[in-house]
Amino acid sequence: MVTALPSSASQDARLTKGERTRLQLLEVAAAEFAERGFQHTRISDIVARAGVTQPVFYQYFASKQAAYDELVGMFAQRLRLAITQARLPGDLKGAELAARIRQGVGRLLAILQEDPNLTRIGFYQADEAQALKDELVAMIADNVRAEQQAGLFRPALSADWIAESLMGIIERFTRQTPDAARQQALAEFITDLMLDGMRKRQGP
Known part of the structure; x- marks a missing residue:
């Protein structure tokens, strides 16, 4: 199955809270990587834009590279x-x-x-x-x-x-x-x- 990142993914009521958070982090990470490039994007940038903490990020991804x-x-x-x-x-x-x-x-x-x-x-x-x-x-x-x-x-x-x-x-x-x-x-x-x-x- 191919996962999509529609702009409303984080608001989709069919998803669990955890699934919405994960998709939101991916959406925000995509925006940060696109704007800054991989090397200049920090996890702190991603979580600040997503409105979550770094521990929340690490619940879903082992690293920025992941x-x-x-x-x-x-x-x-x-x-x-x-x-x-x-x-x-x-x-x-x-x-x-x-x-x-x-x-x-x-x-x-x-x-x-x-x-x-x-x-x-x-x-x-x-x-x-x-x-x-x-x-x-x-x-x-x-x-x-x-x-x-x-x-x-x-x-x-x-x-x-x-x-x-x-x-x-x-x-x-x-x-x-x-x-x-x-x-x-x-x-x-x-x-x-x-x-x-x-x-x-x-x-x-």
């Missing part, structure tokens, strides 16, 4: 799951194919935007950030190869280059922090670009 590692791991797992779920079945055609690609791209953009602090940590700050992006590129390339074998895309195209291009486009647009409406427009643009390219269409 909280940081959990945030990075949570972020990575959400992206891995989204890419796994984005693999296309081989029987898609036409508008349905484009819609499914748009949905997958839109989901990646949404994950990267729904918690900017987590994205800043996991995609840009963490030592593991580049390794994560390389892993995601490899996963996307595996998807593309399977989809090529299913006859959805031209087999002559390099799956690795397609994956690298897609990741580069998504990473660039993520830095612009688009809102929900712009995310949808970007997902449509990226899908159209990947499927149809820039060449002017010839008449019938």
Whole structure:
């Protein structure tokens, strides 16, 4: 199960008090790490912002590093799951194919935007950030190869280059922090670009 950090997590009535406190500490830690960086964030900064004591922090996390590692791991797992779920079945055609690609791209953009602090940590700050992006590129390339074998895309195209291009486009647009409406427009643009390219269409 992939844990999320919605802004209202610490207020969710379905959670126990301890679960709410733990999520609140993760939310605050993500904000502190994103703003200050790992090295310049202190546990005292986190607990002061969360309105709890240091002993409370240590009830849930063995160290600052443990909280940081959990945030990075949570972020990575959400992206891995989204890419796994984005693999296309081989029987898609036409508008349905484009819609499914748009949905997958839109989901990646949404994950990267729904918690900017987590994205800043996991995609840009963490030592593991580049390794994560390389892993995601490899996963996307595996998807593309399977989809090529299913006859959805031209087999002559390099799956690795397609994956690298897609990741580069998504990473660039993520830095612009688009809102929900712009995310949808970007997902449509990226899908159209990947499927149809820039060449002017010839008449019938």
